[in-house]
Amino acid sequence: MTGVFDSLRKGSRWPNVVLLLIIGLAFFALIxxxxxxxEAxxxxxxxxxxxxxxxxxxxxLESAALNAETGQRGYLITLDRRYLASYEDGRAQYAPTLRRLRNLLGTNATVRQSELxxxxxxxxxxxxxxxxxxxxLVQDGRLLDARRAILSDEGQIAMERLRRSMxxxxxxxxxxxxxxxxDTARLEARILPLLGGLVLLLIVAMVLGSRLVRRAAKAEAKAAQAAEVGEARDRADLLARELNHRVKNLFAVVLAIVQMSSRDKPEAKPVTDSIAQRIRALLTAHEVSQGELDRELASLEALVETSLAPYRSAKHVANIEGPEVLLPAKRITPLGLVFHELTTNAVKYGAWAHGGTIDVSWKKSADKVTLVWRESGVTIGGEPERKGFGSLL
Structure with missing residues (x-):
């Protein structure tokens, strides 16, 4: 019984492991x-x-281009070199701006951004x-050529393309x-339901954990109870063995009294011998039924073997055959007496008295056992003159 509860306690480790895994997964999912x-x-x-x-x-970049264009147009119209300051500032500014822009995008730039x-x-x-x-051209005094270059729309087209790219x-x-x-909003919108699910999962895990704790406590209580039952059973077995020993001693005392009774009266010896043999048969049946205290049933084969054992030898041959049959305790004593009578009859008058053989076999059906006691090597002369104790049984 204790082993059963031990196995239950060992088997309950798997739910504990699963519970810990669920809690661990929930924790890592939350992290x-x-x-x-x-990160988003x-x-x-x-x-x-x-x-x-x-x-x-x-x-x-656009400001640099516009400043440069404003300075260029002002210088062309007024021929005032002060306008060239804006032009020079814009010209000096646009190249570093493009470099900073390229470095800013770096390797994260898309294909289209690189093209732009x-x-x-x-x-x-x-x-x-x-x-x-x-x-x-203006500085060379070619004012008309400079104006024609401006009116050619070449600069305006380049400026429009630059603006579209920007x-x-x-x-x-x-x-x-x-x-x-x-993406960030989607993650933030998903975090609340997931957190709710994780909290629910943790609550379920806590409930399951409490149930497992209660089950473990019950299993331990049952194991303790089983241990107490085992101790009580051990004490009962000890008492049963002691009682069995006392009963065997009682049989021995009764047998000794019967045998001593024939000393003073020799004419009563056949009667006392018969009584002694029957007492031995009862003792044999008792030993078979009490041979194993842990079993409530006794083996039919063991009962037959024990009954034949006192007389069985090389001259007295016996063949025993049959399936395993367990007898209830209440059937052992009468069957033991029957086998004793059959055995003593075979020794005195039957097969073993004439060098024959005893064959004992049985068959087991759904609700009954059929036993056959067959003696060979002897001829029965006729009906017996009287019926003894064996016939009565």
Whole structure:
């Protein structure tokens, strides 16, 4: 019984392991969820900062082109060299601005952004080349040629292309920022349901844990009770063995009294011998039924073997055959007496008295056992003159 409860306690470890795994997975899922949300917010902040810097650099590039164009036009109209200061500032500003813009996008730039950077560098170069050519023409005194160059719309076309590239670059950056913001919002919108699910999972795990604790406590209580029952059973077995020993001693005392009774009266010896043999048969049946205290049933084969054993030898041959049959305790004593009478009859008058053989066999059906006692090597002369104790049995 204790082994059963031990196995139950060992088997209950698996639910505990599963429960711990669930709690651990929930904990790691919560950490992962928080980490992904924080990471998304960090990336959104970085994208916001980058978008703002890109827009500032684009505005700086446009401002450089406009300042240079304003200085060029003012110098062409007024021939005042002070306007060349704005032109020179814009010319000196646009190349570093393009470099900063390219470094700002770096390897994170999309394919289209890389193309736009190349286009802006090309269009800005064309615009500043056109402005530089017209300024040089004015400085050389070729004012009409300078005005014709301006009226050719070459610079205006380059400026429009530059502006379109810058606007597209700005739209791409704003789209990237909006996409990152949507991802962050999606994660933030998902975190509350997931947190609720995780909390529910933890509550379920706690409930299951409390149930497992109660089951473990019950199992321990049953194990303790089983231990007490085992101790009581051991005490009962000890008492049963002691009682069995006393009963055997009682049989021995009774047998000794019967045998001593024939000493003073020799004419009573046949009667006392018969009584003694029957007492021995009862003792044999008792030993068979009490041979194993842990069993409530006794083996039919063991009972037959024990009954034949006192007389069985090389001259007295017996064959025993049959399936395993367990007899209830109430059947052992009468069957033991029957087998004793059959055995003594075989020794005195039957097969063993004439060198024959005893064959004992039995068959087992659904609800009964059929036993056959067959003696060979002897001839029965006729009906017996009287019926003894064996016939009565």
């Amino acid at each position: 992962y969820l928080v980490w992904t949300t924080v 917010e960090r990336e959104e902040r970085l994208q916001t900062r980058q978008t703002a810097l890109v827009i500032d650099e684009l505005a700086e 950077l190349d286009q802006m560098a090309q269009f800005a170069g064309e615009k500043f080349t056109e402005m530089e050519r017209s300024v040089l 606007r597209e670059m700005e739209e791409i950056e704003r789209a990237l920022l909006a996409e990152q913001a949507e």
